[in-house]
Amino acid sequence: MQCTDLAKRAMKPLAVAALVVGLALPLSALAETAAPPCNAPLDLVRMANPLSRVAQKLASNEPITIVAIGSSSTAGAGASTPAANYPNRLAVELKQHFPKSSIAVINRGANGEEIADMIKRFDAAVVAAKPDLVLWQLGTNSIIRDHMSTDHGVLIRAGLKKIRATGADVVLIDPQFAPKVTAKPEAAHMVELIAATAKQEDVDLFRRFDVMKHWVEVDHIALETFVAADGLHLNDWSYACMAKGLGLAIAEAAQRPVMSASSSSSLSPRWAP
Numbered sequence: 001m002q003c004t005d006l007a008k009r010a011m012k013p014l015a016v017a018a019l020v021v022g023l024a025l026p027l028s029a030l031a032e033t034a035a036p037p038c039n040a041p042l043d044l045v046r047m048a049n050p051l052s053r054v055a056q057k058l059a060s061n062e063p064i065t066i067v068a069i070g071s072s073s074t075a076g077a078g079a080s081t082p083a084a085n086y087p088n089r090l091a092v093e094l095k096q097h098f099p100k101s102s103i104a105v106i107n108r109g110a111n112g113e114e115i116a117d118m119i120k121r122f123d124a125a126v127v128a129a130k131p132d133l134v135l136w137q138l139g140t141n142s143i144i145r146d147h148m149s150t151d152h153g154v155l156i157r158a159g160l161k162k163i164r165a166t167g168a169d170v171v172l173i174d175p176q177f178a179p180k181v182t183a184k185p186e187a188a189h190m191v192e193l194i195a196a197t198a199k200q201e202d203v204d205l206f207r208r209f210d211v212m213k214h215w216v217e218v219d220h221i222a223l224e225t226f227v228a229a230d231g232l233h234l235n236d237w238s239y240a241c242m243a244k245g246l247g248l249a250i251a252e253a254a255q256r257p258v259m260s261a262s263s264s265s266s267l268s269p270r271w272a273p
Contacts, residue, residue, distance in 0.1 A: 070137030074109025093247030
């Protein structure tokens with residue numbers, strides 16, 4: 001009994017010291033320690049088609065312009081700073097993949113927009129920028145507002161026609177896997193519609209919904225780790241992880257036509273931040 005009491009007393013200073021050391025760490029260091037690894041299988045992010053326009057610009061060492069158009073999750077709602085939104089994080093990722101290339105990522109996200117609203121902006125927001133690649137994030141606001149009666153397939157095809165007229169490559173980005181989206185019974189239908197339209201129109205798709213679902217069901221990451229407090233938007237971690245996966249997908253698709261066996265083997269099926 002006496003020995004047990006002495007052991008407990010001896011442990012108290014150690015516990016206090018550990019607490020002090022923990023408190024002494026910068027908050028950023030604590031956050032980094034707590035952050036889960038950013039993992040997903042390559043087959044979830046790999047593009048169906050090569051990005052021929054981007055590949056051409058890379059081969060000729062010409063500047064590349066990427067336009068990211070979409071709603072609030074492109075604009076960066078939920079991010080702590082503009083630098084943490086996905087287009088800005090993507091620019092960082094692509095610089096790591098192509099350090100010798102000049103790649104600009106222009107953010108044309110606008111809060112609250114649906115597909116028809118974005119198409120109205122295409123001339124000024126997309127075409128005028130003379131893009132080589134357009135990343136079109138769409139579908140979420142129609143789901144959460146119960147606006148599923150519109151023929152979104154027709155609208156998506158109209159938007160793709162306008163983008164293709166510029167000669168740019170296109171990647172569609174489907175809705176996020178977040179409580180306010182998955183609570184709607186039509187969420188799955190919108191995800192399926194976007195995937196089917198991408199396949200019919202032979203354009204690439206970044207499967208954001210499935211990537212985020214993978215974080216929950218396979219990596220066992222709690223929703224609050226990557227969804228903002230509003231239950232809808234991404235946060236700094238998920239924007240960065242999304243950008244890492246998208247950057248990997250773009251790099252692989254842009255190099256696919258000329259990729260050697262040695263370079264393809266360097267593209268790991270998983271990534272870590």
